[in-house]
Amino acid sequence: MTPDSNTARPDASAPATRHIEHFVADFSETPLQATDKVKEDQAPLSLWAEAWRNLRKQPLFLISAFLILVVVAVSLFPGLFSPIDPSPEACQLGNSDGGPAAGHPLGSTQQGCDVYARVIFGTRSSVTVGLFTTIGVLLIGGIMGALAGYYGGWVDAVLARVNDIFFALPLILGAIVLMQLPMFRANRTAWTLVLILVTFGWPQIARITRGAVIEVRNADFVTAARSLGVSKFGALMRHVMPNSLAPIIVVATISLGTFIVAESTLSFLGIGLPPSVMSWGNDIQAAQASLRSNPMPLLYPAIALSITVLSFIMLGDALRDALDPKARKR
């Protein structure tokens, strides 16, 4: 030891000789509270109420929710937003490749159709495919994932392998192959597309659900419910599922955007919706012929597509933040 540390040593070895002051704070400074008092002043808050309170203050959520409301309204009542009939019969070839003009704010396509009207009327097929694919994926993936995660064992082993097989097939590639089959090629409607996208889209939700369910199924409150006499399946429905919903909702919202993109991609490739159905994918495909001379008919449906997809992804992000279990109180 150096001399300096030696100077400190005697002090350290004889703490008993040092006087330690007995300090007592003024009683009035820290009034005693009743041990473990219940706060009765605030309104009760459930997880969802709390999430809603957080969301209301988030610009990300407000913007995306507004955009989604507009998109849904447009797809339900396109006639309210566009006075012009965009069907091919109503197009006037005289307006072919026309720039913005009175009554045609976004110009016209090569066929002389109004671009604005086509964008408005194309919304419905995109939203239909996106929404119903998501619902289908949630049903199939949710059930498969919940059963696999909750029961484990051989149920999990079998379902997980099936899941892996489908997971290995890329969504778009699988859809391209299936759409070539005569039975699908002959009936190309929005519903065929939904069916095919669900077939290849469910594994992702199944995985997320399985993970969320496994996390919750070992929680004490599930054991508590079981020992109260709640049946195994009852505990899954009443306790496990409601507590695993948050991550599933987030992923579903984000994948809704992906399904809209998938619909447009397939239509663009000419194997999605038939040209007779108005959709952004079809319009983009039709407009690429005149891309150099008149890029506007391609640009506007592409912008509409981007904004719709972006708003769903933003909504998913906002929901993820609001439903994050780590951010919950205490």
Place this chain on the structure above:
Amino acid sequence: MKGEAVNAPVEIREEGTAAQRPLLEIRDLAISFKTSGGEVNAVRNAHLTVMPGETVAIVGESGSGKSTTALAAIGLLPSNGAVSGGQILFDGEDISHASEKRMIELRGNSIGMVPQDPMSNLNPVWKIGYQVRETLKANGLPDGPDDVAKVLSQAGLPDARRRAKQYPHEFSGGMRQRALIAIGLSCQPRLLIADEPTSALDVTVQRQILDHLDKMTTELGTAVLLITHDLGLAAERADKVVVMYRGQVVESGPSLELLQNPQHPYTQRLVASAPSLASRRIQAAKEPGVESDDLLAPAEDVVVEPSMPEDVLRIENLKKVFKLRSGLGRSTDFTAVDDVSFSVKRGTTTAIVGESGSGKSTVAQMVLNLLQPTSGRIVFDGVDTSTLNSKEIFAFRRRVQPIFQDPYGSLDPMYNIFRTIEEPLRTHKIGDKASREKKVRELLDQVALPQSTMQRYPNELSGGQRQRVAIARALALDPEVIICDEAVSALDVLVQAQVLNLLADLQSRLGLTYLFITHDLAVVRQIADHVCVMEKGKLVETGSTDDVFDSPQQDYTKALLNAIPGARLMLPPEVA
């Protein structure tokens, strides 16, 4: 010694006054956090001094600001927290707003830290030796394999050279904590901040670790700032105890004096509820059937005949073997519970005590019929529970109810309190909506929660309140036996005392039988009539609480009793 090179330049400054000057002095410290709900003052008017070589303990319940104060001293407050007033003087230098560069210089070689949770504070992907070397390297000390081994062996790890090549998951909790202590002390700091260093460990391991920490810091002359929730432990280990309550220091002084002569009402309350060895069985439920003379009227419809001390639960040669998977297709047997027999008399409390891995929770799971025993019988009220069919199990569930350890995990966060307590009634189809609501209100009264709690969600309640909700839920079906699996272990001392009193009171009023699973012998003393001590799956000692505590027969029981912090302190009887 390699530490001198580091210590010398720091101590040379103003060496004349070094002996008298406090090593760490906190003056009127205020710390505030920015949260979504505005600014929160976590600490106000905190002041404490640590002299060189002195051990000072900060005691307080969770949320009292004890950890925050200590973290501020080493400059590791979370990013939304800041020192908003006062000073932190380390060896005369104000470090409350020191630059990050200066703090990095101080950390490690002047101020060391031993964190709370040994399970999460070691990086699982790096070998132990690498993590020690990292610290040595960061402080410019020699970091060869010999130096690493030396640091580890000083912390009491045998065969340090081989241990340094292992990963954290190959270490037990106690060994990990030793590794963390090795890291904290590797640069021979002058002040060591130990934040609940042993609260995650078994009592016997806790004692070994603290003894070793004592020895090391005395040898090195290191001052220790010990943060703990356990008053007994603080008084036993520290020269001086600082009591914090709601962000303020309410009392500080020499540890023994503080314990014997607490002045502040909060300290008095704390000393009164500290579960030390001197405490006795909570009296309310000593004799079932004898009505307690408190003002709460005993429930009329429960008739407890004093003349039926029959065994409500009998456990015979219980054995549970788990098959552990070890590689492809192979499995090894692990005997979690080995030939355990005991019986529980109606209206009494039997405690199963043991350290982690002793198999006590497995016994509880089997008694609850959530796990099938490998062999042996569990006889409840004369019937072997393994022979029950599903309908009889449903009926059995009404009579035997659990209360779990973790009050944060045992309530469904999506259910409000009314639905939580109503669920057992609904599941067993008891009463209609109105009568169920009436019952829930009664139950909330019984556990001393305001009826307005019904509309709240678990995330709005504290740990103790949640545990009371769990008790209310367990009581909803008027069970005869309640299995408490570490039911008070996660609670602060005062809240723990409150819940234990509630349990004792309910026992006397409703004639309940408790099977109390715990690692905490001090709690056993307060609540149990009979004790079963388990070690590694085997029952080593059984007997009445008084017998086991006053004259333990087995070495293991003696070791457990000796390891209770504060057991060696002599408290005046009127305080305890």
